[in-house]
Amino acid sequence: MSIASALPLDSPETIATLGTVMIAFALILLIACANIANVMLARGIARQREIGIRLALGAERLRLVRQLLTESVLLAAPAAVLGFVLSRWAVDVGVRVMFASVPDNFGPYLRVIPLTPDVRVFWFILLVAVAAALLFGLIPALQTTRPSIVQASRGDFDASLRTGGLRATLLVVQVTVCSTLLISTGVLLRGATAARRVETGIRPDNILHILLDERTRDTAYAKLRTHPLVQEIAGSRSSPVDGSFEVLALRADNSANIEQVAYNFVSDRYLPLLGIDIERGRGFTEAESRTGEGVAVVSDAFARRLFPGQDPIGRRVLVASDVPPGGDLARVHSSRIIGVARNAISGWIGTGLGRPVIYYPKPVDAPGMHLLARVSGNEERARADVDRDVQGALASAPIDEIHTLNDFLATQIYPFRAFSWVSSALGGIALLLTLAGIYGVLSYLVSQRTKEIGIRMALGASIHRVIGMVLRQAFVFTGAGIVIGTVLALGASRVFRSALVIVDTFDVIGYAGGAIVVLIAALVASYAPARRAALVDPLQALREE
Numbered sequence: 451m452s453i454a455s456a457l458p459l460d461s462p463e464t465i466a467t468l469g470t471v472m473i474a475f476a477l478i479l480l481i482a483c484a485n486i487a488n489v490m491l492a493r494g495i496a497r498q499r500e501i502g503i504r505l506a507l508g509a510e511r512l513r514l515v516r517q518l519l520t521e522s523v524l525l526a527a528p529a530a531v532l533g534f535v536l537s538r539w540a541v542d543v544g545v546r547v548m549f550a551s552v553p554d555n556f557g558p559y560l561r562v563i564p565l566t567p568d569v570r571v572f573w574f575i576l577l578v579a580v581a582a583a584l585l586f587g588l589i590p591a592l593q594t595t596r597p598s599i600v601q602a603s604r605g606d607f608d609a610s611l612r613t614g615g616l617r618a619t620l621l622v623v624q625v626t627v628c629s630t631l632l633i634s635t636g637v638l639l640r641g642a643t644a645a646r647r648v649e650t651g652i653r654p655d656n657i658l659h660i661l662l663d664e665r666t667r668d669t670a671y672a673k674l675r676t677h678p679l680v681q682e683i684a685g686s687r688s689s690p691v692d693g694s695f696e697v698l699a700l701r702a703d704n705s706a707n708i709e710q711v712a713y714n715f716v717s718d719r720y721l722p723l724l725g726i727d728i729e730r731g732r733g734f735t736e737a738e739s740r741t742g743e744g745v746a747v748v749s750d751a752f753a754r755r756l757f758p759g760q761d762p763i764g765r766r767v768l769v770a771s772d773v774p775p776g777g778d779l780a781r782v783h784s785s786r787i788i789g790v791a792r793n794a795i796s797g798w799i800g801t802g803l804g805r806p807v808i809y810y811p812k813p814v815d816a817p818g819m820h821l822l823a824r825v826s827g828n829e830e831r832a833r834a835d836v837d838r839d840v841q842g843a844l845a846s847a848p849i850d851e852i853h854t855l856n857d858f859l860a861t862q863i864y865p866f867r868a869f870s871w872v873s874s875a876l877g878g879i880a881l882l883l884t885l886a887g888i889y890g891v892l893s894y895l896v897s898q899r900t901k902e903i904g905i906r907m908a909l910g911a912s913i914h915r916v917i918g919m920v921l922r923q924a925f926v927f928t929g930a931g932i933v934i935g936t937v938l939a940l941g942a943s944r945v946f947r948s949a950l951v952i953v954d955t956f957d958v959i960g961y962a963g964g965a966i967v968v969l970i971a972a973l974v975a976s977y978a979p980a981r982r983a984a985l986v987d988p989l990q991a992l993r994e995e
Contacts, residue, residue: 474634474876477627479578481883483586484620488890490522490587515591522587523580530579534572541567548868553860618927621891625931625968626938628877628884633939633964635877639870640960651794651803652690653725654855656829658836659689660821661850670848671815673840674823679832682824684719685814687778691858692820694797695807698779702756703766709755711806712796715778717814721747721791723824731763731789739811742778746785752806753790762787767808782810799862822855829854881967885975892924892979903983913984920980921973928972932965939964 504514662670674680688695695712718734720726729750738745746767753762765787773779785808793803812819825832837852896903903916939961 474631474873477631478876478880478883479582481624481627481880481887483582484624485883485887485890486522486525486583487586487620488887488894490518490591515588518591519584519587522583522591526579526583527576530576533579534567534575537567537571537575551868552864553857618891618895621887621927622931622934624884624887625928625972626934628880629932629935629965629968630938630942631873631880632877632967633936633961634942635870635873636960636964637939637957638866638873640957648799649803650691650799650859651726651792652855654691654859656825656827656832657723657855658821658823658825658829658833658852659692659855659858660823660836660852662821663846663848663850664817666844666846666848667817668815669844670840671821673843673848674821674836677836677839679825679827679835680823681826682719682723683814684723684822685717685812685816685819686720686822687715687812687819688797689820689858690724690795690797690822691799691855691862692797694801698769698808699771700756700767700808701770703768705756708770709806711752711755711808713808713810714796715810715812715819717812717819719814720822721809723822724794726794727792728789729792730761731787733789733791734809734811740813742781742811742813744782744785745788745811746782747789747791747809748787749791749793749805749807751793751804752808755806762790778810778812785810799859829856877964881971884968885971888924888928888972888975889978891927892920892976893982895923896920896979896983916984917977917980920983921976924972924976924980928969932968935968936961936965 501514505511660674671683674683695714697710698713699708700711701708716734718736718739721728721733728747731747733747734745737743748756748762748767756762756767757765766784767787769779769783773783791809794807795801795803796805796807814821823836825836833852833854837849840849841847906919907916
């Protein structure tokens, strides 16, 4: 095990997080596709007279649809090529940023698989682009090729198309997706901030985590014990901040209910060294650690889970699953609880402090034990001195790894920070695309209502009244999208909550912040079309009709 395992890449939590990123990319693609559909509808409106004349001259509707879809593909193909070129640059920049931003202690253990986009990636991008163009260009193509021939030939569509209902629906979809992403981003940003302040239940300062080479363990351990900077040494089979504790099926002595709990084998000085206080009962003695007696110390969360409303001291817990004979678990198959400890981190901050944990005794110098050493002075300087002195005392390298617990905690916080950065970037892209969509749809709707606006102004409507009318229409679209997006974001945050307990599902500030950003951006994008509507010359508008 190494510091790299502080980021459990194969854990359900990490899989859920990375899966969410993929969903976010798909949602941004949906916004872009909605923009494509709106653009194709606008082009269809602009070509209404041409399409009407073609239909009047006997052109088949299917042929016109094929032509419009071909134009969509011709627009998508160059965009796919440009996207492929930009992706090569983005991947390179992303890797550089990752190496520059990870904690210094984690860099040497970071291995990145080759991520250069190749031919397979190019064909995938091209396929997705063409598929999106065809899928989201089909409805506009069908819509623009079914007007009344008489109306279309003189440049006017029927009322069902002129109202822009499809464009408004696509706009609501865009705002919905954008709201979902931005609200989720706000929740994650708050979660990343909370991760830096998360309570671990331990005192990590001036504690080194040391992995020894098993071939020279005894000699290296003896050297550590006599090092002038080392004040105290404890051991554990699973590090408190390096990955996650293993899980065991247990039941109380008088109950048939089986609970899945985290467990760890620790030495007698493990809990005092980390500052994990004993709330009831007592901790392990050195003799219990040395002999491996069938006793256990449990966390407060464990006591509340298996012994609700009862005193667990003196009670027994039984392993409810098959264990290898002769192993450590076989020795503690039935254990008597001697103490209840304060809740503490069980390998990874993402699981929080409410996870039930049981500790079993084991000697500090037993094979496979991680060593925890409290040192004096500056912890980074002490780490370097201990590493140099112990390594130099033996011909071989007795220390496989040596880090401070604060290094591990910084490494565990990093994924939350990185994911919040990615989410912010995706939310920003989604916001820009949505702004473009809002601007385009409202510009179209204003152009379609030019005659109506001219009549209103000729009858005395003020500029502020006309601007308010357009902004109200934008507010209706935006409000509907924000409401739906908030509901979807609530579902997404519940997924985060099930995997990452430090993410607050009902973070009012995160929700309100995301919704307000979308609303303000929508009103900003709406102002230019609204202002254009207010500057309509009534006489010119009526003369054009």
